[in-house]
Amino acid sequence: MTGSTLAQASEVDPSPKSTEHPAQIHFLGENALVLNAGAQATLSCQQRLWVIAANAAKWAHVLEVVPGMNNLTILFDPLILDADMLADRVLTAWNTGVAVAKSGRQIEIPVAYGGEGGPDLRVVADHTGLSIADVIKRHTAADYVVFFLGFQPGFAYMGGLDSALATPRRREPRLVVPAGSVAIGGSQTAIYPASSPGGWQLIGHSTVRLFDPFSEKPTLLQPGDHVRFVATKGAS
Numbered sequence: 001m002t003g004s005t006l007a008q009a010s011e012v013d014p015s016p017k018s019t020e021h022p023a024q025i026h027f028l029g030e031n032a033l034v035l036n037a038g039a040q041a042t043l044s045c046q047q048r049l050w051v052i053a054a055n056a057a058k059w060a061h062v063l064e065v066v067p068g069m070n071n072l073t074i075l076f077d078p079l080i081l082d083a084d085m086l087a088d089r090v091l092t093a094w095n096t097g098v099a100v101a102k103s104g105r106q107i108e109i110p111v112a113y114g115g116e117g118g119p120d121l122r123v124v125a126d127h128t129g130l131s132i133a134d135v136i137k138r139h140t141a142a143d144y145v146v147f148f149l150g151f152q153p154g155f156a157y158m159g160g161l162d163s164a165l166a167t168p169r170r171r172e173p174r175l176v177v178p179a180g181s182v183a184i185g186g187s188q189t190a191i192y193p194a195s196s197p198g199g200w201q202l203i204g205h206s207t208v209r210l211f212d213p214f215s216e217k218p219t220l221l222q223p224g225d226h227v228r229f230v231a232t233k234g235a236s
Helices: 043-056 083-096 121-128 132-141
Strands: 024-027 032-036 062-068 071-076 106-113 144-149 156-159 174-177 181-185 188-191 196-198 201-205 226-231
Touching (some): 024 083, 043 071, 043 083, 043 144, 071 083, 106 132, 121 201
Parallel strands (some): 106 226
Antiparallel strands (some): 024 032, 062 071, 106 201, 144 226, 174 196, 181 188, 181 201
16 A cells, blocks of 8 residues: 545526536435536535535434535435425535535555556557557646545546546446556546456556455545556556
């Protein structure tokens, strides 16, 4: 592990503070609702969702709060908490909320680019028109911010990928993507914490363990953390 230097739908008429991200509420059955903050994922949007998530987790009869990309799911006790009242409270929180930056940790992830661990590095280079060296240079130059965790335990969706590196997912997903694989999928980059099927383009591999179920803090990365990828020797 690397060291760190130190975390029925209803339309809404947005208030002046929410014009950038008009919001919607969707109910999931009787005991959950989703705040959908709009189509475009931005850091400021995620920061606003983090604030709401932290506050909502303290509300009475809220059982769980799950931040996602541009959305927030809240599970609650429907026998005690009125769903419509909760929806109004969530929308009020969104419409009056502001983006607050988290003092996330700075974490470096060593990556061996190319080779057996990065079989799609050439694919990314060919698609983007960049050399392999430029792909690595651009990928390691960015400051990535963890937006949320999803897909599998410890899988961090991050913002900050250089737009020049955006590459479509594979037409046919792999049945097995090794744990530690560093990949690009569309306009995002991520690391697979565990072996699983996956369709992202694999550009490298890291030995950093992102998820340990026996640790006091099972996931290495948390929303708000800043990640830098560092190329190790032997990259091809």
